[in-house]
Amino acid sequence: MIDHIPTTTFKTRVRDASVAGENPFRWQDVDSDKIFAGKTIVLFALPGAFTPTCSSMHLPGYEANYEALREVGVDEVYCLSVNDAFSMFQWGKQLGVQKVQLLPDGNADFTRQIGMLVRKDNLGFGDRSWRYSMLVKDGHIERWFVEPGRQDNCPDDPFTCSDAETMLEYLRGNAIAPVTSTAA
Numbered sequence: 001m002i003d004h005i006p007t008t009t010f011k012t013r014v015r016d017a018s019v020a021g022e023n024p025f026r027w028q029d030v031d032s033d034k035i036f037a038g039k040t041i042v043l044f045a046l047p048g049a050f051t052p053t054c055s056s057m058h059l060p061g062y063e064a065n066y067e068a069l070r071e072v073g074v075d076e077v078y079c080l081s082v083n084d085a086f087s088m089f090q091w092g093k094q095l096g097v098q099k100v101q102l103l104p105d106g107n108a109d110f111t112r113q114i115g116m117l118v119r120k121d122n123l124g125f126g127d128r129s130w131r132y133s134m135l136v137k138d139g140h141i142e143r144w145f146v147e148p149g150r151q152d153n154c155p156d157d158p159f160t161c162s163d164a165e166t167m168l169e170y171l172r173g174n175a176i177a178p179v180t181s182t183a184a
């Protein structure tokens with residue numbers, strides 16, 4: 001597995017009061033360097049906005065533990081999905097997410113480069129991210145938590161180690177089992 005964040009540009013939407021109308025947003029390119037350079041970042045990735053486990057457990061778990069993660073030295077928490085910026089925005093709004101930052105990787109550029117892109121054609125999803133989390137310090141990936149069984153068209157959706165509580169335990173210095181093999 002790679003140990004450094006690839007250079008990527010994320011296409012995000014940000015609120016802009018100078019934009020008239022019911023949709024006061026503009027496009028903003030955010031380079032991966034801007035997110036990771038000089039910071040301690042937790043990034044977790046999931047297969048899709050609005051999907052059941054992602055909506056009921058994965059993202060809400062990080063939102064609920066955001067302050068606890070900050071207390072152990074994390075600067076920011078990002079939730080990445082191979083979805084467009086509009087879907088990510090509406091998903092976060094529906095869930096009332098205010099702390100975790102949603103990161104659209106609609107072209108899958110980041111996910112492909114980091115080696116976590118899988119096919120989910122069996123669900124009609126196309127290419128998506130495998131579920132994982134990572135602790136990144138100044139662009140260096142210190143720790144991966146990759147869900148077991150990474151493969152194309154996986155018949156199930158493991159959610160065992162990429163959760164917020166496991167990351168928190170790791171950051172608090174408690175023993176965590178070695179990272180799962182990710183040979184695909």
Ligand code: BEZ
Pocket residue numbers: 047048051052053054055123157
């Ligand atoms: C889920 O979050 O439950 C889910 C994600 C991807 C495919 C199917 C289900």
